[in-house]
Amino acid sequence: QVQLQESGPGLVKPSQTLSLTCTVSGGSISSGGYYWSWIRQHPGKGLEWIGYIYYSGSTYYNPSLKSRVTISVDTSKNQFSLKLSSVTAADTAVYYCARAKGRIVTRVYFDLWGRGTLVTVSS
Amino acid sequence: QSVLTQPPSVSAAPGQKVTISCSGSSSNIGNNYVSWYQQLPGTAPKLLIYDNNKRPSGIPDRFSGSKSGTSATLGITGLQTGDEADYYCGTWDSSLSANWVFGGGTKLTVL
Numbered sequence: 001q002v003q004l005q006e007s008g009p010g011l012v013k014p015s016q017t018l019s020l021t022c023t024v025s026g027g028s029i030s031s032g033g034y035y036w037s038w039i040r041q042h043p044g045k046g047l048e049w050i051g052y053i054y055y056s057g058s059t060y061y062n063p064s065l066k067s068r069v070t071i072s073v074d075t076s077k078n079q080f081s082l083k084l085s086s087v088t089a090a091d092t093a094v095y096y097c098a099r100a101k102g103r104i105v106t107r108v109y110f111d112l113w114g115r116g117t118l119v120t121v122s123s
Numbered sequence: 124q125s126v127l128t129q130p131p132s133v134s135a136a137p138g139q140k141v142t143i144s145c146s147g148s149s150s151n152i153g154n155n156y157v158s159w160y161q162q163l164p165g166t167a168p169k170l171l172i173y174d175n176n177k178r179p180s181g182i183p184d185r186f187s188g189s190k191s192g193t194s195a196t197l198g199i200t201g202l203q204t205g206d207e208a209d210y211y212c213g214t215w216d217s218s219l220s221a222n223w224v225f226g227g228g229t230k231l232t233v234l
Contacts, residue, residue: 046125047160047168047211049223063220096167106215108223109158109173116167 002027004097004114012091012121018084022097022114029078030055035100035108036080038071040093041116048093052100052108053080060105087121094118126151127212127226134232139202143229145195145212151224155215157195159188162209162228171210172197199231207233 008020022036029036037052051061053071061069070083084091094116102108128146135141145157159172170179172188175195187198195212212226 046228047213047225049213049225052223060222062222101173106217106221107156107174108215109156109170110160110168110213111170111173111179113167113169 002099002112004099004112006095006097006114006117008117008119010118010120012087012119013123014088014121015086018082018087018091018119018121020082020095020097020117020119021079022081024078024080024099029073029080030075033101033103035060035102035105036071036073037098037100037110038082039096039098039110039113041096042090042093050082050084050095052105054105058105089121092119092121125227126216126224127214129210129212129226129229131227132230132232134234135202136234137202137204140198140200141202141231142199143197143210143212143231145197145226147193147195147214147216149193150218151193151214151216152190152195153193154217157188157190157212157214159186159195159197160211160213160225161206162211164208168211202233204233207231 035052038050068085073080096116097114098110099112100108101111160168162168175190176188209228216224
């Protein structure tokens with residue numbers, strides 16, 4: 001079955017760029033009908049959608065993070081990635097990659113999640 | 124502050140029924156589909172309900188979803204201690220700041 005696995009540094013310095021990759025196994029990232037997503041959860045808090053990307057490269061971002069976020073896809077490696085620039089301590093969170101199922105960007109649901117990875121922003 | 128409002132906590136005894144509400148507006152719940160997620164302690168969220176009231180394969184029929192106007196409700200019957208978790212509703216928000224939104228989450232305690 002399809003699985004998602006996040007990878008990347010667990011510690012990032014303030015003002016630097018947070019970079020994470022999600023590897024999709026057991027299925028092709030190029031199969032239609034899915035948006036590949038990043039969601040984060042601050043310690044002890046709720047879920048915050050960061051954005052998602054279709055395999056064709058179309059991206060959709062949370063307006064509150066849009067100026068700092070880039071999500072990209074590498075179909076040859078079956079991976080998609082997150083870059084969040086100019087991080088501060090407020091970006092410390094567990095970052096999840098997730099698969100959003102649906103062909104219409106406003107009508108999707110997150111049917112598959114990675115285990116999540118904690119990223120701490122600290123000097 | 125979340126665009127979707129959920130009660131911070133609910134509780135009930137084993138075997139009982141509980142409902143969790145999710146209140147929004149016409150720009151989100153009122154005109155889009157709602158999904159619900161269960162997050163057991165220390166784990167990633169898991170899809171429970173999609174398209175307002177559909178259950179993915181493997182989710183028991185003890186879990187149900189409904190939507191009326193600008194509110195949605197998750198129902199859980201026959202409560203088990205293993206149902207203790209945080210529950211989140213979510214949907215697309217079609218306002219000027221169009222984006223996917225989650226509720227603040229509800230902590231379910233099975234007494």
